[in-house]
Amino acid sequence: MPYVQADNSGGLEKKITVHTLQQMRGREKFVMVSLYDAPMAAMAQKCSVEAVLIGDSLGMTVLGYDSVIPVTMEQMIYHVEAVARGNNKSLIIGDLPFMTYATPEQALSNATRIMQAGAHMVKIEGGAWLADTVRMLSDRGIPVCAHIGLTPQSVHKFGGFRVQGRDQERADTLLSDAKCLNRAGADLLLIECVPAWLGTAITQASDIPVVGIGAGSDTDAQVLVINDILGLTPQPPKFSKNFLEETGNIPGAMQKYRDDVKAGVFPSEVHTFS
Template sequence: MSTPAPNAKRRLTAPAARARKGGVPLVMVTAYSATMARLVDPAVDMILVGDSLAMVEHGMPSTLGAGLDLMIAHGKAVVSASETAMVVVDLPFGAYESGPADAFRAAARVMAEAGCDAVKLEGGTHMAETIRFLSDRGVPVVAHIGLTPQAVNALGGFRSQGHDDAAREKILADARAVAEAGAFAVVVEGVVAPLGKAITEAIDIPTIGIGASAECDGQVLVLEDLLGLTPRAPRFVKRYAELGQAVSQAVGAYADEVRARTFPGEEHTYKPRG
């Protein structure tokens, strides 16, 4: 077996990510294309190819329309354009809930065909058996608890979670269950801040917050939200840029020049040879 070059770039691994518990926070963003993956890769630790692509990229009303083939296609694009960030791909709705064996078949396809480093699945206590099954067979798993978008219909919408004692205890139990089952990290979404902190203190794997708490071991946001490319964003999003306005202005300027026949200019056209 050949020895890697001394300066060869290596992706963050599941054991290395888990070892960041309580240390330097993990930085995760979503990306669904080679272009975006290439841009974010140097700055982040983890890229999530989330099933949110159904809404962000394909205009669907929820994440439920993202099928396995779609997730694999986007995952492959992201893997091809990134070098050091760990690439995590969501298992889509319907691909894993029926049992561990079906989940393994779906995860095996995603990892083999997309070439990603890990998969993510939603659910707490009731998914512990599946997480254990996958982990025991060499599939690194990121769990996802709290507000779980694939359960949007059962939850009655995209609503924050953990507002009463019973809800808080259930989500804490979910966190403990996925950690004990072998997940190497857990996304905690849309929970009240004290609960996000309590979960982080209660388990020995990194928590990656999205609308949870600054006390989590990392954070994740949808890239288009933080760049200002979406018309609306949840309360927990901070806009770090307003690229949507810049895109509209640039395309508007292009359209004006085309209609005025000032583009293309002479410098943009080819001259005959000889």
């Protein structure tokens, strides 16, 4: 039975670092998958997926919650450790869960725990208000992926999982947030569920690699949750695609996703917002 045991041989030839992704920007799109365990992490390495994200989406995809709000640091650490055991080449990014980075000092303490569990970078959600936190983490050697747009930890504030930035005022705010987080020292920027034109504008205005999910095809990289790639989501979002349906096997689905991102085939117009 393939991929029951984590096998970290093959696939990526060299370890992917923040510097690797920076060098790829503008030359070749890179690929990210949000996943949660050692077997899938090993498969990502074999499929030459440059970055893996242990997202707090595990609250909904693995633990059965109706949002990401209940996810704890202990749960995140557990899954980061599992992914790190299965993959020693991809860049590993760990989410900081809800209300674990409300202050820069709290962020530093919890980011330290995620990094010690095996992550190479932490991800935090929010706009310009995070600048001091990003700066503190960056100054202390902790790489940061800043997440703007639809930020699932703010789902109750948004009133649901809604596309962000469709009106000009909100779009201007998101563009301003992106520039502020760039200046503060973020190493990656993830934008979720915004109109394709806004994804393009933010990417062009950024000095760091931009990862999109439901943000159009012009970002430097794409990320999808493994459950969406494998068609396991009962009501899949518009920006996702079931690659398992097309390939018939799990390794093939991940490889197809990776290849389609590299070729610029995914996302297509049907997976983007206007």
